[in-house]
Amino acid sequence: MSDATFAVVGAGAVGGYYAARLAHAGFDVALLARGAHLEAIRSRGLWVWSPLGDLVVHPRVSADAAGIGPADVVLYAVKTYDNATALPLLGPLLGPDTLVVTLQNGVSSAADVGTVVGVDRVLAGPTYIATALKAPGLIQQTGTHRRIVFGEIPDTVGPALRARPSAEPSPRVLALAELLRRADIQAEPVADARVPLWEKFVYLAPFAAVTGAARQPAGVVWSTPALRATLDAAFAETEAVARAEGIAVAPDVLDRVRGYMDALPAGTRSSLLIDLQAGKRIELDALAGDVVRRGAALGVPTPVMATLASTLTPYIGGSSR
Known part of the structure; x- marks a missing residue:
């Protein structure tokens, strides 16, 4: 996973921020966006204003998931009320070993995403960050938190992972945490994300x-x-x-x-x-x-x-x- 590719579904204040951090660190990142936000990123790049330092990146961006193609890791960060339209977009982003990390609010997202992509692909966890979409293509961060606590969801994963002792984070969670840290994201792997x-x-x-x-x-x-x-x-x-x-x-x-x-x-x-x-x-x-x-x-x-x-x-x- 050292050369992992990322796709971000929900490229607003939260998903867009993490996409920018990953792209700034040199990862291949693609965003699903629409409207003025899509056009702004295409023409001017994705900007972040932050106490940690401002940055601008030029990730791949599309309104069509098929135009992005499969990724190694998908960050799913849409508002939960958009699931009906957003969940079907995940299909074209899936390769044989794609992981989908849901950063949505609430405690039901992993199961919801799992019904579409298969439960064994899903990782989940809360994120702690204060960002706002100030204008199309521009995200402003207040404070310095950029923390994701994530891991497996034992009740929703398949039998192979359920059989694994749960005292420590799984190898794939640890590997992904290391990638996120390379992008200056405060990643905290856990054994049980619930x-x-x-x-x-x-x-x-x-x-x-x-x-x-x-x-x-x-x-x-x-x-x-x-x-x-x-x-x-x-x-x-x-x-x-x-x-x-x-x-x-x-x-x-x-x-x-x-x-x-x-x-x-x-x-x-x-x-x-x-x-x-x-x-x-x-x-x-x-x-x-x-x-x-x-x-x-x-x-x-x-x-x-x-x-x-x-x-x-x-x-x-x-x-x-």
């Missing part, structure tokens, strides 16, 4: 739901007693679902989440709130909606998350302000 996925989910699904329902950033939510109590209850409900799922999240995960909220800049908005205020579609189904569905299936009550999800349902398709 744990970091759910530990982020315990925070993200409630945070997105409460900030979205309240139309307020982190500082207002965390300093308003009633909103803080609502968010804390939502954290606890989501943790309870994780434990009922059999996920070994850290014993102190709620303390960690509260500490994170204490340190979060007051103006921080969830991506759901940003999209909601812009009249765009929101990732409700993969976040609060998934907590509620999983809780119902497991007999775990989630009344706070259910109320938040129902409150936000009229805005799921965007356009309402």
Whole structure:
């Protein structure tokens, strides 16, 4: 995998950033893009403004997956509400040994991607990064985090990988982590990606739901007693679902989440709130909606998350302000 080729599906603020880092490190990178973003990359390259140093790269870019062809590694970074149109694009990108790494929010993406590409191809994990698409072809990074924690998903991989002892990351995860590090990406390989996925989910699904329902950033939510109590209850409900799922999240995960909220800049908005205020579609189904569905299936009550999800349902398709 030393000369691996990469394709990126979802070349926006997150996928585009990692594509730029990989291309800057000399890897062969191809992006699926469309509209003004596609034309800007074709004509001027892909630009990143960052505290780590600005850069511009000229990766291959196309609106047609067939025009890109198979890659060794596919980074899948589209918003979850775009899966219906984006998942079918993966087929032409697959070679005999292609790995697909999903960086989507939520905890269901690996299974969703696996239904299309085959479960044995899929790696997954949360990413921690603050980027925004400032203009077509231009990504701005705030802060310096560029972290991907990823690994196998034991419940979705095939029998050969399920039989492997899970104490250490698999060889293919370790090999890919080394490639990402060559591109100055903070790659953290893990044996079981479900744990970091759910530990982020315990925070993200409630945070997105409460900030979205309240139309307020982190500082207002965390300093308003009633909103803080609502968010804390939502954290606890989501943790309870994780434990009922059999996920070994850290014993102190709620303390960690509260500490994170204490340190979060007051103006921080969830991506759901940003999209909601812009009249765009929101990732409700993969976040609060998934907590509620999983809780119902497991007999775990989630009344706070259910109320938040129902409150936000009229805005799921965007356009309402």
